[in-house]
Amino acid sequence: MNRLANETSPYLLQHAHNPVDWYPWGEEALTKARDENKPILVSIGYSACHWCHVMERESFEKEGIARVMNEHFVCIKVDREERPDVDAIYMDAVQAMGVRGGWPLNVFLVPDAKPFYGVTYLPPQQWVNLLNSVQNAFQEHRDQLFESAEGFANELNISESSRFSLAAANPLFSEETVEAMFQKLAGSFDRQKGGMNRAPKFPMPGIYSFLLNYIHLTDSPGRPTAQSQVALTLDRMALGGIYDQLGGGFARYSVDDHWFAPHFEKMLYDNGQLLTLYSQAYSLTKRPLYKHVVYQTIHFAQRELLSPDGGFYSALDADSEGEEGRFYTWTTDELRQILGIDFDWFADLYHIREEGNFEHGRNILHRIDTDETFAERAGWTPEEFDVQLAAAHTRLFKRRDERIRPGLDDKILCSWNGLMLKGLVTAYRVFDEPEFLATAIRLAHFLLHKMRDQRNGRLWHSYKQGRAKQPGFLEDYAAVIDGLLALYQATFTESFLTEADRLTKYVLDNFSDPDDDLLFFTDKNGEELIARRKELFDNVMPASNSIMAGNFYTLSLLLDRPLYGQKADQMLGRIQPLLQSNADYLTNWAALYTLRVKPTAEIAIVGPDAQAFRCELDKHFRPNVIFCGTESSSQLPLLQSRTTVNGQTAIYVCYNRACQMPVTTVAAALENLA
Numbered sequence: 001m002n003r004l005a006n007e008t009s010p011y012l013l014q015h016a017h018n019p020v021d022w023y024p025w026g027e028e029a030l031t032k033a034r035d036e037n038k039p040i041l042v043s044i045g046y047s048a049c050h051w052c053h054v055m056e057r058e059s060f061e062k063e064g065i066a067r068v069m070n071e072h073f074v075c076i077k078v079d080r081e082e083r084p085d086v087d088a089i090y091m092d093a094v095q096a097m098g099v100r101g102g103w104p105l106n107v108f109l110v111p112d113a114k115p116f117y118g119v120t121y122l123p124p125q126q127w128v129n130l131l132n133s134v135q136n137a138f139q140e141h142r143d144q145l146f147e148s149a150e151g152f153a154n155e156l157n158i159s160e161s162s163r164f165s166l167a168a169a170n171p172l173f174s175e176e177t178v179e180a181m182f183q184k185l186a187g188s189f190d191r192q193k194g195g196m197n198r199a200p201k202f203p204m205p206g207i208y209s210f211l212l213n214y215i216h217l218t219d220s221p222g223r224p225t226a227q228s229q230v231a232l233t234l235d236r237m238a239l240g241g242i243y244d245q246l247g248g249g250f251a252r253y254s255v256d257d258h259w260f261a262p263h264f265e266k267m268l269y270d271n272g273q274l275l276t277l278y279s280q281a282y283s284l285t286k287r288p289l290y291k292h293v294v295y296q297t298i299h300f301a302q303r304e305l306l307s308p309d310g311g312f313y314s315a316l317d318a319d320s321e322g323e324e325g326r327f328y329t330w331t332t333d334e335l336r337q338i339l340g341i342d343f344d345w346f347a348d349l350y351h352i353r354e355e356g357n358f359e360h361g362r363n364i365l366h367r368i369d370t371d372e373t374f375a376e377r378a379g380w381t382p383e384e385f386d387v388q389l390a391a392a393h394t395r396l397f398k399r400r401d402e403r404i405r406p407g408l409d410d411k412i413l414c415s416w417n418g419l420m421l422k423g424l425v426t427a428y429r430v431f432d433e434p435e436f437l438a439t440a441i442r443l444a445h446f447l448l449h450k451m452r453d454q455r456n457g458r459l460w461h462s463y464k465q466g467r468a469k470q471p472g473f474l475e476d477y478a479a480v481i482d483g484l485l486a487l488y489q490a491t492f493t494e495s496f497l498t499e500a501d502r503l504t505k506y507v508l509d510n511f512s513d514p515d516d517d518l519l520f521f522t523d524k525n526g527e528e529l530i531a532r533r534k535e536l537f538d539n540v541m542p543a544s545n546s547i548m549a550g551n552f553y554t555l556s557l558l559l560d561r562p563l564y565g566q567k568a569d570q571m572l573g574r575i576q577p578l579l580q581s582n583a584d585y586l587t588n589w590a591a592l593y594t595l596r597v598k599p600t601a602e603i604a605i606v607g608p609d610a611q612a613f614r615c616e617l618d619k620h621f622r623p624n625v626i627f628c629g630t631e632s633s634s635q636l637p638l639l640q641s642r643t644t645v646n647g648q649t650a651i652y653v654c655y656n657r658a659c660q661m662p663v664t665t666v667a668a669a670l671e672n673l674a
Contacts, residue, residue, distance in 0.1 A: 003028075008464040009079040010409045011047040015056065019066035022077040025086055033074040033111040039138045040109040041073040042090060046081050047409040048252075048265035048315040050324055051121045052104045058124045065128055072135040073108075080105075081314060081413060082462050084473060085522050089531055093152050094118035108134050113530055114149035156531035161516050164536070164578060168517065171573040173596045175218055181583035181590045182214050182222050186229075188584060190257065194233035196584075199257035203237060203250060205273040206538050206587035212280055213594040213623050234281055238293045241366035244328060245350070246397045248296030249304075250274055251318075260366050261358060264318035264325040264406070268305060268416040269541050271297055272312075275423030279430040284621035289370060294427050298436060301420070306439075307412060310446035311463065312420050317407035327406050329362035330396075338399055342392050349374055349389075412463040414451050414472055417443060418479025419541070425486040429618040437490065444487055447480055448499055457506055458523070471526045474519055474535065477507045478547035485554050489627040490618075492610060494636065497558060504555060504564075507548065517570040518545050536575065542588035545571060550592045557602055557626050560637035560657070572596070595624050599655040601673055604638045605629035607649025616666040617651075622673065 003023050005016040015022055023029035025042070033040045043060075045052030059065045069075050080087035080103065090107040093115040100120070107118040122130060137145055160166065185207065190197040196204070211226045237243060240259030242251050250270050251262030275294055282290035305313045320327040332354050336343045350365045351357060358364045369377070375385035424440035427433065451460045451468055459472030459480065484500040487493070511519040513534075521535045521544060535543045549571040556565030575589050583590050603625060605613050610629040617627070628638045642662075644650050650662035653672040660672050 009082050011079040015077050018060045019063050020060050021070045025078050029076050038074050042076045042107045044078040044080050044087050044105040045103045048317050049103050050318045055104050059127050068131050110149045114153040116145045116149040160534045166574045169573040171576050178594050180580045184583040189229050194236040200253045200255045202253040205277045210587045210591040213591050239367045241364040245365040248300035266316040272420035272423040276426040279426045283430045310442040311412040313410045315409040320404050320406045414476035415479040418483045421483030422486050425490050429490050471523050474521045474544035478544045481551045492629040537585045538588040546588040601625045602654040603627050604652040606642045607644040609649035
């Protein structure tokens, strides 16, 4: 066993028995490289990464290849999910070299940790050839390598504001800019199959959150296009192979452009965000399919990812029994044996082929027809179809549950759990399901007690088996604060708002840049790397800066903190020059910008029916609303001097800190909102 045996990351532990003399990222390895004047090989991946497993089997488990690596390099293994700061720096470096990024990411560094070359997956012989070439270059052309590494390090240290010409400016909020952002996105829509017009297809929840805001907050002629694109995409994802039709939960992406064949790993960050998206879409459309997805996905997460401590594990692997997707796919003979007389209609519904519709003669369950469409075609009532489908699913699920399961990445990541907290709370607010709220509250307590250093208020990034490690990154604070703000508005429990404010103050004290409105990704008290970066662009996960900008804005309203509102606008002002031309990479920023075009409604509810009224109001899709409430009295700014009306619960609808006359019915409040 190598040094990785002492780590908690499942990905690092997977490599603990490699003959490669792996080190975890840390001072021991970096000191060894300097002392022995050896180049460093940093190999970055994650536990659910299929090609990471392939490269391990083909190269890192081979004695001969390991011998070359050990003799000539200091070899460091990094879990990108545990150290997103390290991953981001070297991914940026490799892309600056003109190499398309991805994982496994293998980067060669000079002994002071500056990069000079990088690649992703290579088959064994090419990998050995590269190792020998790099070693030869290090011996024969050392000066050129060090000069190249210095240049890449200098490139990494150019500030994001300089790199993208982001000057400080007050944002100019206009529907014209929102329309320009929408048109930029719409040009890439796949209007036949949903999603964007490319393959592979990722869920990208941020795109559709922006479109939901656009639909609700503008009167643009583009709204019907946005509505149809959201419906098409969410329907096709929910019916496709990217969604686990039996057990719930989404895979990370579809390798094709039909949402058919997924890369089968299931990630917590995807499913947490998609809970928020499908819940919001249901509140707008009332489509039963979206409710089904939310309930089934939460039950999947509770069943397969929920730890005894109340936090959620990170991911399920794509592979089982050495084969990608084996746990989730079926041969025709299996289906026929299990389903019996129900096989024919089930095969029609899920596009089952005798020879298999996937690899190795196996079938992925995927469909195009909704329940209603298929029931009508089959001559069943919707109720009859529901009974038939549920019975078939139950039999298949029971058989599948007997299979060897995919590997579980059982580390708990703070940021991903923050996204899951937001998803659970949003689902509760839309569906009023007490179980969702109970799970969310337990998760919030876990984050605040197990993943926070009680001595200094600092969050930890990773937790496993009672051991928290790695100081939190901006993404951790941003996602947890966002989840806590949602939880306060769902419960009116002021401690959640207080904790969100405490964490925000920590962010301002420890992640701020005195020369820029945007925030660093790393804590000033954390490890010093070769560059200190800022995360600006939204991807499958929103950028930590864009989430924090939204948090500042929400807190400015809930706590009457104008400085927080100014901070949010300053951050938006920095990004605005990029929004029109790069909206597809800034969709969470675009969603926040869209909210700012019109005033946000501030709803204060006072009285014994505060929760019941909040529940009724939450059934209506209104993204540009914040809630506060109390059954008695409160010192929160929006609730001070607010009282019941003749003993009846009162609803105050306010804009820009000016309130209309209180009303005592939800119907009247909705009229005021309109």
